[in-house]
Amino acid sequence: MVTEGRKMPLSSRRVAALASVWLLTLICASGCTGMREYFHNGLKVGPNYKRPAAPVADEWIDSQNSRISSEPGDYRNWWxxxxxxxxxxxxxxxxxQNITLREAGFRVAEAQAQRGVVAGNLFPQVQEVIADYTRTQRSQETALFPSIPASSPFANLAAPQFSNWRVGGSLAWELDFWGRYRRAIEAADARLDSSVEEFDDALVVLIGEVATTYVELRSVEQRLEVARENASLQEESVRVAQARLDAKAAASELDAPQAKANLGNTLAAVKAFEIQRRQTQNRLAVLMGMPPHDLTYILxxxxxxxxxxxxVAVGVPAELIWRRPDVRRAERLVAAQSAEIGxxxxxxxxxxxxxxxxxxxxxxxxDIFKSSAFGGTIGPSLRWNVLNYGRLLNNIRIQDARFQQLVANYQQTILQANEEAENAIVxxxxxxxxxRVREESARQAREAERVAQVKYREGEIDFNRLFTVQQLLLGQQELLAVARGNAAQSLVDLFRALGGGWEIRLDPPTGGMPSSELHGGPPLVPAPEVLPAPQPVPEMEGTEE
Known part of the structure; x- marks a missing residue:
């Protein structure tokens, strides 16, 4: 006769279902997330992320200037x-080849691997294979030692010595019932994005530094050329002053020493510019990932x-939110911390x-692989942290405070980006x-120096007048070189403030100077692996807790 298993009465099943719903409601009520929000969040507790408000200006201060366009610009290859x-x-x-950029690339690789580690927690967290052998010697003098007759089938339980071989495995799987592991993946995804933005920011800074250093180098070279040209003019003044002294011309005793002192001062400036030029070249070499050496073959x-x-086209201030990598990175860190609250x-x-x-x-x-040697256990378990004396609640407050800190940092980063762009524009x-003003001043000073040289040779003016005009010419030409350098540098600063240049990582690697031409320099390092382009941040549900 076959006996069927007893079925639970319908009323009992209803009671069990109602008890389950009541228990779930009680659990949700004991936490920070209500039932409605729990289901709305996709069976996850904690707030869903929404990008914080961004304080940006409606337009640039100088937007009405005809030389500034609010049309979107192409900053991919702004240099x-x-x-x-x-x-x-x-x-x-x-x-x-830049080493700092490579370091940032490896941080992206680290974040990618870390994301993989976090994603693995969705699956059984403990999966172990065990194999061991033990040899046991038990004391026969304890009260716990069993006294079993040798003829009993259970006599082996009283064996004072025995061996045990074991091969098997264990598994423990904590179900992601409240979204803990899914929130951790959200945080890891956001941190991976932030590492990509950090790479982009390093690239923007690198390009800006290369352009800045190059402009500085060319400015120093022009000032060096100006100093050498003035030294040639002053050498002619020394020759004329010495000739007048040899001819015992009137008031010539002071002219020759003064002319030689003026020439010496200019030659000393030439040496200072040569030092600065070498140091600037060394900086360029390091930025290109090379040991400092003579860069004449490149320059x-x-x-x-x-x-x-x-x-120049500068777009509108609101574009800084998605264009600048440092702003995007700050926003991604906010998103990661929002998931930490959950x-x-x-x-x-x-x-x-x-x-x-x-x-x-x-x-x-x-005997280890006999069917009779097999054994095992399986079953559910529940673990609930209670009576933690405020530790859990205070940890939530800690995570929320960190979230608010990062929101403030994000908003401050936007303000600083806006400030940097405005400063660069003006x-x-x-x-x-x-x-334009300096060019005209330098032209007039050169003409004045030419006329003064003629008049001094003819004895119409004294050397003091010629000395003053030569100093004026040197000063105006130096100021012109500085002004040209400042103009170029301000444009570099503007493109850097607008977040331009990082897009080149989306291009196929093109390399730089062929390694065969790097006379004594190190071989080229392959360009960093192309990283994914940043995506616009979606508007998500509110962060109300």
């Missing part, structure tokens, strides 16, 4: 606006200071797990105007 092939080569070589000799164009809140709820173990055990190794407008 090409200078039409300088040497600068283009330096940027590409630095992108291919192709002295060249004019890169000239800034008369017009992880902390999940500790208020019980943890449901499935645990299991199976093994083959035998006293003799030859500098660009006024320094380019200053160049």
């Amino acid at each position: 090409t606006v200078f039409n300088d092939p040497v600068l283009n080569l330096l940027v590409q070589t630095a992108y291919s 192709d000799g002295p060249a004019p200071i890169p000239r800034a164009p008369d017009h 992880i902390a809140q999940s500790e208020l709820y019980p943890h449901f797990s499935i645990n299991g173990m199976m093994a083959w055990e035998a006293g003799q190794f030859s 500098a660009y407008l006024h320094f380019t105007d200053q160049v």
Whole structure:
């Protein structure tokens, strides 16, 4: 006769279902997330992320200036606006070889691996294979030692010595009932994004530093050329002053020493500029991932200071939120910390797990894989952290406070980005105007020096007048070189403030200076692996807790 298993009455099943719903409601009520929000969040406790409000201006202060356009610009290869092939080569070589950029790339690889570790927690967290052998010697003098007759089938339980061989495995799987592990994946994804943005920011800074150093180098070279030209003019003044002294001309006793002192001062300035030029070249070499060495073969000799164009497109201030990598990185860190709040809140709820173990055990190794040697256990478990004396709640407050800190940091980063862009715009407008004024002043000073030289030779003026005019010429030419450098530098600062240049990592690697031409320099390091392009941050549900 076959007896069917007893079925639970319908009323009992209803009671069990209602009890389950009541228990779930009680659990949710004991935490920070209500039932409605729990289901709305996709069976996850804690707030869903929403990008914080961003304080940005509606337009640039100088948006009405005809040389500033609010149209979106293409900043992918912004340094090409200078039409300088040497600068283009330096940027590409630095992108291919810079060591700091490589370091940032490895941080991205670390974040990718860390994300994989976190994602693995969705699956059984403990999966172990065990194999061991034990030899046991038991004391026969204890009260716990069993007294079993030798003829009993259970006599082996009283054996004072025995061996045990075991091969098997265990598994423990905590179910992601409250979204703890899914929130951890959200945090890891956001941190991976932030590491990519950090790489992009390092690339923006690198390109800006290369362009800045190159402009500085060309400015120093022009000032060096000006000093050498003035030294040649002053050498002629020394020759004339010495000739007048030899001829015992009137008031010539002071002219020769004064002319020689003036020449010595200029020659000393030449040496100072040569030092500065070498130091700037060394900085360029390091930025390109090379030991400091002579870069003449790359720089192709002295060249004019890169000239800034008369017009530039800067878009609108709101574009800084998605264009600048440092702003995007700050926002991604906020998103990661928002997920940490959900992880902390999940500790208020019980943890449901499935645990299991199976093994083959035998006293003799030859018996270990017999069917009778197999054994195991499996079953659910519940763990609920209670009576933690405020530790769990205070940890949630800690995570929320960190979230608010990162929100403030994100908003401050946007304000600083806006400030940097405004400062660069006003500098660009006024320094380019200053160049026109300095060019005219230098032209007039050169003409005055030419006339003064003629009059001094003819004895119409004394050397003091010539000395004053020569100092004026040197000063005006130096100021012109500085103004041209400032104008180019202000444009570099502007493109850097707008977050331009990081897009080149989306291009196929092109390398820089061929390694066969790096006379004594190290071989090129392959360009960093192309990273995913940043995506616009989606508007998500509110962060109300």
